[in-house]
Amino acid sequence: MAAVGDARGARPVSPASTLAVLERALTVYRRVWRGSVFSGFLFPVMFLVAFGIGVGGRVGQVGGVDYLAWIVPGVLAATAFQTAVGECAFPVFGDFRWTRAYHAMRATPVRVGDMVAGWLLYIVVRVEIATAAFLLVSALFGALRSPWAPLTPLVCALVALAAAAPMMGVAARVEHDGWFALVFRFVVIPSTLFGGVFFPVERLPAVVRPLAWLSPLWHGAELNRAATLGGVPPWPVAAHLGVLVAFAAAGAVLAWRCFSRRLED
Amino acid sequence: MAEQPLIFARGLVKRFGDFTAVDGIDLSVAPGEAFGFLGPNGAGKSSTMRMIGCVSLPTAGELRILGMDPARQGPAIRARLGVCPQLDNLDPDLTVEENLITYARYFGMPRGLARRRAAELLEFVRLADRAGGKVEPLSGGMKRRLTIARALVNEPDIVLLDEPTTGLDPQARHLLWERLFQLKRRGVTLVLTTHYMDEAEQLCDRLVVMDGGRIVAQGSPRALIAEHSTPEVVELRYGQESPAEVAVKLAGVGRRVDALPDRVLVYAEDGDAAAAQAHERGPAPASVLVRRSTLEDVFLHLTGRTLVD
Numbered sequence: 389m390a391a392v393g394d395a396r397g398a399r400p401v402s403p404a405s406t407l408a409v410l411e412r413a414l415t416v417y418r419r420v421w422r423g424s425v426f427s428g429f430l431f432p433v434m435f436l437v438a439f440g441i442g443v444g445g446r447v448g449q450v451g452g453v454d455y456l457a458w459i460v461p462g463v464l465a466a467t468a469f470q471t472a473v474g475e476c477a478f479p480v481f482g483d484f485r486w487t488r489a490y491h492a493m494r495a496t497p498v499r500v501g502d503m504v505a506g507w508l509l510y511i512v513v514r515v516e517i518a519t520a521a522f523l524l525v526s527a528l529f530g531a532l533r534s535p536w537a538p539l540t541p542l543v544c545a546l547v548a549l550a551a552a553a554p555m556m557g558v559a560a561r562v563e564h565d566g567w568f569a570l571v572f573r574f575v576v577i578p579s580t581l582f583g584g585v586f587f588p589v590e591r592l593p594a595v596v597r598p599l600a601w602l603s604p605l606w607h608g609a610e611l612n613r614a615a616t617l618g619g620v621p622p623w624p625v626a627a628h629l630g631v632l633v634a635f636a637a638a639g640a641v642l643a644w645r646c647f648s649r650r651l652e653d
Numbered sequence: 654m655a656e657q658p659l660i661f662a663r664g665l666v667k668r669f670g671d672f673t674a675v676d677g678i679d680l681s682v683a684p685g686e687a688f689g690f691l692g693p694n695g696a697g698k699s700s701t702m703r704m705i706g707c708v709s710l711p712t713a714g715e716l717r718i719l720g721m722d723p724a725r726q727g728p729a730i731r732a733r734l735g736v737c738p739q740l741d742n743l744d745p746d747l748t749v750e751e752n753l754i755t756y757a758r759y760f761g762m763p764r765g766l767a768r769r770r771a772a773e774l775l776e777f778v779r780l781a782d783r784a785g786g787k788v789e790p791l792s793g794g795m796k797r798r799l800t801i802a803r804a805l806v807n808e809p810d811i812v813l814l815d816e817p818t819t820g821l822d823p824q825a826r827h828l829l830w831e832r833l834f835q836l837k838r839r840g841v842t843l844v845l846t847t848h849y850m851d852e853a854e855q856l857c858d859r860l861v862v863m864d865g866g867r868i869v870a871q872g873s874p875r876a877l878i879a880e881h882s883t884p885e886v887v888e889l890r891y892g893q894e895s896p897a898e899v900a901v902k903l904a905g906v907g908r909r910v911d912a913l914p915d916r917v918l919v920y921a922e923d924g925d926a927a928a929a930q931a932h933e934r935g936p937a938p939a940s941v942l943v944r945r946s947t948l949e950d951v952f953l954h955l956t957g958r959t960l961v962d
Contacts, residue, residue, distance in 0.1 A: 408758040415755060416746040488742035494708050495736040496759035497728040653709050
């Protein structure tokens with residue numbers, strides 16, 4: 389399917405237009421950033437207090453480190469994952485259905501590829517802000533144990549792209565926002581609970597373990613854990629990265645198709 | 654040699670599944686012209702506009718905008734168009750001014766220039782005092798003016814206006830017409846759709862009348878009236894008698910007699926003389942109105958239907 393009016397073989401994305409789309413998202417975000425940074429701090433602190441200190445006090449050590457330090461990298465990845473999915477659900481759906489912002493862009497030289505790429509960049513910015521807040525809190529709790537810890541924002545950016553791109557496709561495709569409740573119930577929450585965030589997936593029965601491998605969150609959590617604790621992830625690093633890149637790439641193609649279809653008439 | 658048309662179409666067709674929205678139309682719009690598509694809802698005006706705006710591809714036929722092919726040069730064409738869509742799609746999360754600046758950035762305009770341009774345009778559409786305010790509290794007319802300002806942000810060669818005054822109150826409509834007239838005087842090429850006769854007569858140098866996806870007539874408003882109607886029209890309303898019965902009795906009065914559900918129309922060179930004749934031939938009318946012919950009469954004559962129910 390070719391996007392309407394775009395030459396076949398032409399570049400699907402133009403840097404200037406993509407930045408213009410990012411700029412619009414940031415202009416809107418500027419109004420609400422205080423609240424989002426505040427909750428960006430509050431969320432990890434609540435998690436660390438409840439699970440790290442509350443639950444961790446009874447659990448003791450996991451994998452040779454205290455429970456708090458063990459869950460920090462997982463919660464970090466989960467924050468990236470949930471922020472990405474959340475910001476690609478109602479905001480994208482609404483820009484098709486309510487504000488018709490994408491229809492407005494469609495009348496300009498901005499291409500579908502620019503709309504997708506611009507929003508993905510915005511998601512990365514959002515996730516990096518949340519990640520930075522979380523890392524700061526984690527450092528204060530003494531949960532970062534390795535000099536590789538500064539790599540976690542890069543992992544989180546990849547997790548965000550892997551989750552955001554397919555979610556954008558879904559948000560552009562669905563006819564009712566009721567689908568988002570299903571995505572949260574059957575994808576986001578199970579991923580967070582069983583994706584290696586709060587306990588190692590090895591504790592799961594062998595038959596359901598592959599389900600965790602299917603979630604970008606597990607790959608991100610394991611890479612983050614290797615980075616903050618200085619260990620070796622269960623799969624080769626390249627394999628974990630490969631899965632995340634594959635999700636992001638396939639998701640971007642899906643998003644591009646769903647956007648094109650929604651804007652076609 | 655004649656100037657190259659800005660918009661050129663031959664045998665243009667748009668189909669959605671089995672439904673043919675635009676059924677083989679030919680068009681040519683010259684630089685500086687104010688060109689109108691007139692027709693009832695569902696006539697194919699908006700589908701044609703979307704094809705001209707390069708957001709919808711023709712199913713068949715030839716279309717050239719600014720000498721370019723929409724199928725291959727969409728972004729390049731859209732860079733030189735200004736679009737005021739039928740449904741407002743202003744960004745409610747941005748201020749009035751930010752709406753213009755953000756939109757200018759979609760055209761690759763540098764920030765400083767975008768800012769200056771936004772200020773000029775807000776002045777032009779008389780919204781300068783609302784620059785920092787939200788979009789939501791603006792009235793319908795103000796929102797439409799802001800949408801028009803947004804359509805002008807890239808200094809377009811062609812401005813496309815899809816039903817620019819639908820849903821606005823008379824005062825808002827007149828202000829909008831006045832602003833559009835200013836644009837026209839500056840030489841901006843305007844292409845608009847409307848189902849309002851007065852709008853077409855006010856703004857358009859030339860128009861096509863569309864019905865069922867086809868062009869049923871074209872020309873200047875005056876030429877269309879001269880060709881398809883008479884200078885004057887007498888509107889007769891009766892008490893008991895049905896307009897259809899009266900129309901039979903009035904046959905031969907004026908040049909043509911039409912019966913509508915609520916009145917009889919007599920088309921004539923001289924309205925007063927025709928009204929007098931109608932008095933003699935038929936029952937006494939409850940009311941008589943002699944008026945000049947309008948595009949409404951042209952449309953009625955061409956399609957047998959009124960434009961706005």
